[in-house]
Amino acid sequence: MTGLFVTFEGIEGSGKTTQISMVAAYLESRRIPCLATSEPGGSNLGRTLRKLLLEKSGLHISARSELLLFAADRAQHVEEIIFPALQEGRVVLCDRFSDATTVYQGYGRGLDLDMIDRINDFAAQSLRPGITVLFDMNPERGLDRVRRRDADSPAGPDDRFEVERIEFHQRVREGYLTLAEQEPQRFRVVDADRDIDAVFSDVVAALEGVLGE
Numbered sequence: 001m002t003g004l005f006v007t008f009e010g011i012e013g014s015g016k017t018t019q020i021s022m023v024a025a026y027l028e029s030r031r032i033p034c035l036a037t038s039e040p041g042g043s044n045l046g047r048t049l050r051k052l053l054l055e056k057s058g059l060h061i062s063a064r065s066e067l068l069l070f071a072a073d074r075a076q077h078v079e080e081i082i083f084p085a086l087q088e089g090r091v092v093l094c095d096r097f098s099d100a101t102t103v104y105q106g107y108g109r110g111l112d113l114d115m116i117d118r119i120n121d122f123a124a125q126s127l128r129p130g131i132t133v134l135f136d137m138n139p140e141r142g143l144d145r146v147r148r149r150d151a152d153s154p155a156g157p158d159d160r161f162e163v164e165r166i167e168f169h170q171r172v173r174e175g176y177l178t179l180a181e182q183e184p185q186r187f188r189v190v191d192a193d194r195d196i197d198a199v200f201s202d203v204v205a206a207l208e209g210v211l212g213e
């Protein structure tokens with residue numbers, strides 16, 4: 001596999017989606033071939049799974065089913081989209097990956113972390129990110145941003161995760177910080193509670209380190 005696999009993680013409202021488009025534009029300006037993609041929903045099957053997983057349709061989804069649906073989304077995404085792009089030598093920028101399952105379904109929902117590791121490994125065919133940028137911020141601030149955005153959007157309010165209690169999002173944040181402590185060589189933690197350009201310059205600095213290698 002010749003490309004570089006970069007993942008972006010963080011709580012809701014941490015601004016990662018905006019930063020990923022900025023990184024994609026930056027890489028394109030440097031003529032570095034890249035692909036920006038996301039989970040859940042990066043493949044055709046994934047787009048259907050995303051609706052099931054995120055829409056507040058009243059459909060009850062148990063924690064274990066939720067875990068397996070995210071895993072199914074990842075399995076399809078890795079095989080159909082990520083592996084081929086890496087084989088072409090691209091830098092793949094992925095908005096959420098296995099760490100999201102570890103923190104949301106593990107730290108958030110309370111499912112067994114070892115089991116999640118095994119399921120993640122199976123779904124991703126053992127693919128692991130070369131580098132993970134974690135956008136860290138206080139969940140109250142992040143959710144505040146999301147609610148303001150929802151209020152402006154005709155699509156309307158919250159998805160199944162946004163409506164979780166603040167304690168859930170605090171466990172998610174702590175989970176991410178724990179993972180970053182466990183794997184300091186893979187994670188770059190960026191303070192996301194700053195203006196867009198300040199955050200972006202940290203992200204570029206983190207990427208320059210690995211792109212130069």
Ligand code: TMP
Pocket residue numbers: 012038039040054070096097098100101102104105161162
């Ligand atoms: P996003 O596309 O706005 O980042 O939303 C995806 C939501 O799905 C977000 O609340 C995190 C959640 N999620 C999980 O719970 N587990 C996962 O494995 C992934 C990829 C996302």
